[in-house]
Amino acid sequence: MSNVLILVDHVGGIVPRAVGELATFGKRVGSVTAVICSSKSADLISQLSTFAIDKVIVCEGVEFEKYSVSATAQALQTVIAKESPIAVLITSSARGKEIAGRLAVRCESGLITDAIDLDSSLVATQSVFGGSTTVHSSVSHGVPIITLRSNAVDVVQDSNTPVVENLAVTFDGVDKAVVTSVEPAVKGGRPELTEASIVVSGGRGTDGNFAPVEEFADLLGAAVGASRAATDAGWYPHANQVGQTGKTVSPQLYVACGISGAIQHRAGMQTSKTIVAINKDPDAPIFDVADFGVVGDLFAVLPQAIGALQA
Amino acid sequence: MKIAVCVKQVPDSWAEKKMGADGRLDRASVDCVLNDLDEYAVEEALKLVEANSPTSEAGEGSGHTITLICMGPEKATEAVRKALSMGADDAIVITDPALAGSDALATSSVLAKAIKDGDFDLVICGTESTDARMSVIPSMLAERLGFAQLTFAGSLMLEGSTISIARQTEFGVEQMSAPMPAVISVVEKINEPRYPSFKGIMAAKKKTITTKTLADLGITAQSSWSEVKDSQVRPPRGAGIKIVDEGEGGKKLVEFLEERKLV
Ligand SMILES: Cc1cc2nc3c(=O)[nH]c(=O)nc-3n(C[C@H](O)[C@H](O)[C@H](O)COP(=O)(O)OP(=O)(O)OC[C@H]3O[C@@H](n4cnc5c(N)ncnc54)[C@H](O)[C@@H]3O)c2cc1C
Ligand SMILES: Nc1ncnc2c1ncn2[C@@H]1O[C@H](COP(=O)(O)O)[C@@H](O)[C@H]1O
Numbered sequence: 001m002s003n004v005l006i007l008v009d010h011v012g013g014i015v016p017r018a019v020g021e022l023a024t025f026g027k028r029v030g031s032v033t034a035v036i037c038s039s040k041s042a043d044l045i046s047q048l049s050t051f052a053i054d055k056v057i058v059c060e061g062v063e064f065e066k067y068s069v070s071a072t073a074q075a076l077q078t079v080i081a082k083e084s085p086i087a088v089l090i091t092s093s094a095r096g097k098e099i100a101g102r103l104a105v106r107c108e109s110g111l112i113t114d115a116i117d118l119d120s121s122l123v124a125t126q127s128v129f130g131g132s133t134t135v136h137s138s139v140s141h142g143v144p145i146i147t148l149r150s151n152a153v154d155v156v157q158d159s160n161t162p163v164v165e166n167l168a169v170t171f172d173g174v175d176k177a178v179v180t181s182v183e184p185a186v187k188g189g190r191p192e193l194t195e196a197s198i199v200v201s202g203g204r205g206t207d208g209n210f211a212p213v214e215e216f217a218d219l220l221g222a223a224v225g226a227s228r229a230a231t232d233a234g235w236y237p238h239a240n241q242v243g244q245t246g247k248t249v250s251p252q253l254y255v256a257c258g259i260s261g262a263i264q265h266r267a268g269m270q271t272s273k274t275i276v277a278i279n280k281d282p283d284a285p286i287f288d289v290a291d292f293g294v295v296g297d298l299f300a301v302l303p304q305a306i307g308a309l310q311a
Numbered sequence: 312m313k314i315a316v317c318v319k320q321v322p323d324s325w326a327e328k329k330m331g332a333d334g335r336l337d338r339a340s341v342d343c344v345l346n347d348l349d350e351y352a353v354e355e356a357l358k359l360v361e362a363n364s365p366t367s368e369a370g371e372g373s374g375h376t377i378t379l380i381c382m383g384p385e386k387a388t389e390a391v392r393k394a395l396s397m398g399a400d401d402a403i404v405i406t407d408p409a410l411a412g413s414d415a416l417a418t419s420s421v422l423a424k425a426i427k428d429g430d431f432d433l434v435i436c437g438t439e440s441t442d443a444r445m446s447v448i449p450s451m452l453a454e455r456l457g458f459a460q461l462t463f464a465g466s467l468m469l470e471g472s473t474i475s476i477a478r479q480t481e482f483g484v485e486q487m488s489a490p491m492p493a494v495i496s497v498v499e500k501i502n503e504p505r506y507p508s509f510k511g512i513m514a515a516k517k518k519t520i521t522t523k524t525l526a527d528l529g530i531t532a533q534s535s536w537s538e539v540k541d542s543q544v545r546p547p548r549g550a551g552i553k554i555v556d557e558g559e560g561g562k563k564l565v566e567f568l569e570e571r572k573l574v
Pocket of ligand 1: 202203204205206226227228229230241242243244245246247257258259260261262263264265268278279280281284296297298299347348499
């Protein structure tokens with residue numbers, strides 16, 4: 001049976017849900033082999049137990065922490081040579097895409113990034129131009145390397161215990177750039193922006209006061225996003241920026257509070273299933289894409305909505 | 312120090328983009344500009360030179376050069392001209408009919424050859440082009456050139472021949488450093504790109520833009536390794552219900568969410 005490799009992304013020792021999504025896509029195509037590249041693999045293996053994974057290959061090394069992108073690309077190339085998979089699936093994070101890029105060069109393979117769906121014959125669906133166009137594409141050379149956006153599919157649960165193998169890898173051609181320290185993005189107990197099924201975002205209209213946005217988000221179990229105007233002003237971290245130069249989110253529900261809806265912002269949220277907007281200006285472009293819009297002051301509308309939800 | 316800045320001409324991000332019949336972005340029907348994010352790359356190169364020049368200015372006498380490298384159609388020189396008027400010294404534009412429809416792998420191999428030929432110490436890119444939005448060219452260049460990869464830089468420091476950056480991604484901030492040569496990509500938080508001055512615009516008219524074909528570079532075109540099978544324009548998202556808050560806006564919002572079973 002054909003074999004699909006998936007890369008186990010991990011942040012601060014946590015395996016994100018997105019890896020379960022890769023396994024779900026992989027199962028459509030063949031058996032799934034998960035590749036762990038880490039210096040602390042034991043902590044990661046157990047977190048894969050509910051995903052549809054047939055085999056785990058563990059590449060262990062401190063190099064993965066020091067030179068994360070190039071070392072991981074090099075290890076994956078070794079695994080590809082050994083396993084001859086029919087495709088490699090990687091999460092569409094900043095790091096995931098860079099690993100995919102280096103791997104594609106190394107293996108002389110075609111690359112597709114930011115897919116939102118994948119069928120059993122490895123045809124990928126992409127949403128391009130800020131969500132205005134849907135494209136189907138496939139790789140025509142080498143081992144297809146495909147990065148998938150998170151939140152694209154419901155994770156299929158599976159309790160089979162995968163076989164675990166260790167594979168020694170060498171790091172001779174590794175990049176000279178060294179990571180000297182890491183400061184993880186603070187999460188504050190809220191779900192990760194790209195994984196959340198609900199996102200509540202605030203813009204310049206909050207005037208720096210994100211309290212009602214956060215309170216509404218917490219009631220809904222949502223992640224908090226921000227427009228560039230809000231992150232530029234220092235009201236919210238850059239890691240929470242939604243849009244062309246921030247993150248692309250595609251949740252079930254997106255609530256834009258005090259955000260005008262500039263094209264660069266819409267490029268990052270336009271594919272959300274349902275969009276709700278609160279804005280004082282009846283002509284704000286955000287209303288052109290909103291399923292439900294309230295023309296009003298967010299400092300009146302949000303507290304009332306919070307009250308109604310708590311009632 | 313010899314710095315190369317990779318700049319791309321892209322459709323204006325405010326313009327509606329669509330697919331042509333050939334499964335490629337229809338570039339003819341839209342206004343094209345210098346990729347927004349590449350302005351930050353040009354600005355960072357200028358700042359690096361100014362900080363390390365005896366005259367605190369880029370250009371002749373600084374002891375450093377900034378060369379723009381651009382692959383694209385002939386009219387891409389317009390975008391390059393803008394970056395020259397910001398203060399870059401000269402430019403190489405690689406244009407060839409065989410390059411139309413290149414994917415990232417093909418693009419990176421062409422850019423890498425031009426960079427190799429120019430013997431650069433540093434390559435600075437934007438983090439992504441606003442049309443393709445792949446964010447992979449910088450890492451591919453590092454792989455092809457064997458240069459250190461210092462990407463998603465939110466800040467940058469040069470000490471001797473060591474470059475240090477704060478890499479800003481969704482995971483947080485990583486401090487990284489490497490000796491030159493290196494490929495850097497910058498996020499838009501890193502600086503505020505300058506507007507070209509009148510003097511800069513006039514000076515740019517006299518700067519050299521060297522146009523090269525694939526034959527000039529001594530390489531042949533690599534065909535694209537991924538293909539678009541079909542594309543559909545999504546029906547534009549129709550605006551839905553819009554109400555004016557007259558004291559009940561918050562309640563009505565919650566009613567809508569309940570109706571849609573979103574809460
Ligand atoms: C290269 C480049 C990249 C960019 N990338 C991004 C990106 O990734 N993400 C992004 O978001 N932007 C991005 N932008 C910026 C974008 O063009 C807009 O400037 C930005 O999105 C505006 O943010 P905003 O909607 O919060 O602010 P504004 O446009 O100022 O809108 C604020 C809105 O709040 C409303 N308002 C004010 N007070 C209240 C109140 N009390 N109650 C309700 N409504 C109120 C106003 O009516 C207004 O519509 C980018 C721009 C460039 C050039
Ligand atoms: N055709 C091109 N010519 C010159 N530079 C490019 C080209 N394509 C991409 N780049 C550079 O690579 C960066 C990332 O682009 P991308 O990987 O296409 O999102 C851009 O910001 C540019 O600096």
